[in-house]
Amino acid sequence: MTMISEDVVSRENDRRLADLKSDYAHLGAQLARRGVDIDAVKAKVAAYAVAVPSWGVGTGGTRFARFPGEGEPRNIYDKLEDCAVIQELTRATPTVSLHIPWDKVPDLKELKERGAALGLGFDAMNSNTFSDAPQQEHSYKYGSLSHASAATRQQAVEHNLECIAIGNALGSKALTVWIGDGTNFPGQANFTKSFERYLDAMKDIYKGLPDDWRLFTEHKMYEPAFYSTVVQDWGSNYLIAQELGPKAYCLVDLGHHAPNVNIEMIVARLIQFKKLGGFHFNDSKYGDDDLDTGSIDPYRLFLVFNELVDAEVRKAEGFSPAHMLDQSHNVTDPIESLMRSAMEVCRAYAQGLIVDRAALAGYQDGNDALMASETLKAGFRTDVEPILAMARLDAGGAIDPVATYRSAGYRAKVTGERPAVASGGGGIV
Numbered sequence: 001m002t003m004i005s006e007d008v009v010s011r012e013n014d015r016r017l018a019d020l021k022s023d024y025a026h027l028g029a030q031l032a033r034r035g036v037d038i039d040a041v042k043a044k045v046a047a048y049a050v051a052v053p054s055w056g057v058g059t060g061g062t063r064f065a066r067f068p069g070e071g072e073p074r075n076i077y078d079k080l081e082d083c084a085v086i087q088e089l090t091r092a093t094p095t096v097s098l099h100i101p102w103d104k105v106p107d108l109k110e111l112k113e114r115g116a117a118l119g120l121g122f123d124a125m126n127s128n129t130f131s132d133a134p135q136q137e138h139s140y141k142y143g144s145l146s147h148a149s150a151a152t153r154q155q156a157v158e159h160n161l162e163c164i165a166i167g168n169a170l171g172s173k174a175l176t177v178w179i180g181d182g183t184n185f186p187g188q189a190n191f192t193k194s195f196e197r198y199l200d201a202m203k204d205i206y207k208g209l210p211d212d213w214r215l216f217t218e219h220k221m222y223e224p225a226f227y228s229t230v231v232q233d234w235g236s237n238y239l240i241a242q243e244l245g246p247k248a249y250c251l252v253d254l255g256h257h258a259p260n261v262n263i264e265m266i267v268a269r270l271i272q273f274k275k276l277g278g279f280h281f282n283d284s285k286y287g288d289d290d291l292d293t294g295s296i297d298p299y300r301l302f303l304v305f306n307e308l309v310d311a312e313v314r315k316a317e318g319f320s321p322a323h324m325l326d327q328s329h330n331v332t333d334p335i336e337s338l339m340r341s342a343m344e345v346c347r348a349y350a351q352g353l354i355v356d357r358a359a360l361a362g363y364q365d366g367n368d369a370l371m372a373s374e375t376l377k378a379g380f381r382t383d384v385e386p387i388l389a390m391a392r393l394d395a396g397g398a399i400d401p402v403a404t405y406r407s408a409g410y411r412a413k414v415t416g417e418r419p420a421v422a423s424g425g426g427g428i429v
């Protein structure tokens with residue numbers, strides 16, 4: 001079954017096919033002069049996948065307000081349908097990353113079958129101990145896995161073990177743990193004791209991890225705590241992965257760093273020491289803005305992918321990062337934002353693939369800073385859109401996903417089926 005009619009996709013593609021073929025041939029000739037086989041790049045792009053977060057298809061908000069969009073998904077089944085639209089048109093997002101308890105359902109078999117019927121699998125599970133669920137015994141107001149109270153920590157551990165059990169039933173192979181634990185005041189908590197308690201709790205979660213699973217820990221510099229967070233930076237994150245063991249890896253969310261931090265170098269370090277677990281892609285200007293991937297600083301995204309391609313090309317040991325989008329869509333149709341973001345990561349990947357790595361290494365070793373920079377930037381400057389569009393077309397997707405989505409009238413259709421949600425107070429999703 002498809003959410004977007006194949007007739008609409010064909011009609012929209014037919015309108016653009018001649019231009020695409022011409023653009024692809026032209027780019028192919030350009031790349032051939034640079035020693036790059038366009039079909040080989042296209043094949044790699046076609047095999048690339050990035051997971052969509054279930055919470056991403058709902059309209060996001062800030063701590064000031066949330067302005068709901070039209071036809072918002074009511075539950076995980078609606079969310080899966082929206083995620084299927086993204087996959088059908090982009091062919092780059094075959095999996096969905098769930099969030100518990102938001103996506104909790106009584107019948108996991110039904111959920112798995114529904115995903116399969118829509119052509120979707122399940123990516124990393126995300127636990128939530130940064131807010132209180134209804135009827136929860138102990139509050140996370142003052143922390144969860146690092147809480148001073150053993151009973152609260154135990155409750156948080158059990159929640160994570162439940163996420164593993166749910167993921168196991170759905171075919172997931174990873175758990176992502178991000179905690180909101182931290183402080184707003186110097187002196188509010190003892191840094192060392194908090195981190196010791198966190199590590200002890202994480203060891204209990206790690207023990208419950210199946211052999212073929214990976215555990216991703218996600219650091220975040222600030223927010224919701226504004227003075228210190230327990231898992232503050234990639235250094236703390238690396239220490240956690242080292243303490244826990246071989247199934248523990250560091251997850252890099254592009255928005256969770258101080259401004260101007262060299263994220264691509266952090267990526268390189270984690271690859272070198274075999275602890276890069278994966279990514280949450282987004283973009284930002286001032287902080288953890290959760291803006292659309294590649295919308296503010298596409299060059300930074302390219303530089304991250306340059307490190308990933310470098311590791312891929314040299315077959316770096318233990319290199320198998322998970323890729324996911326993690327954004328908040330406050331002023332756009334979330335489906336459109338997620339499609340465009342998925343295409344942006346594909347673009348950065350393709351641009352990384354066409355960098356002349358032999359020439360780059362030569363300039364690096366020869367201390368030719370200008371030509372090294374020029375060689376790297378040549379990849380970023382290349383408009384690889386024909387490669388991305390042709391990969392989508394070959395896989396049954398849309399040459400222009402956003403235009404095709406609008407032409408299909410999906411948002412108007414679901415707006416008629418899904419009741420409007422009242423506007424309300426703050427709340428980032």
Ligand SMILES: [Mn+2]
Pocket residue numbers: 218253280326
């Ligand atoms: Mn994240």
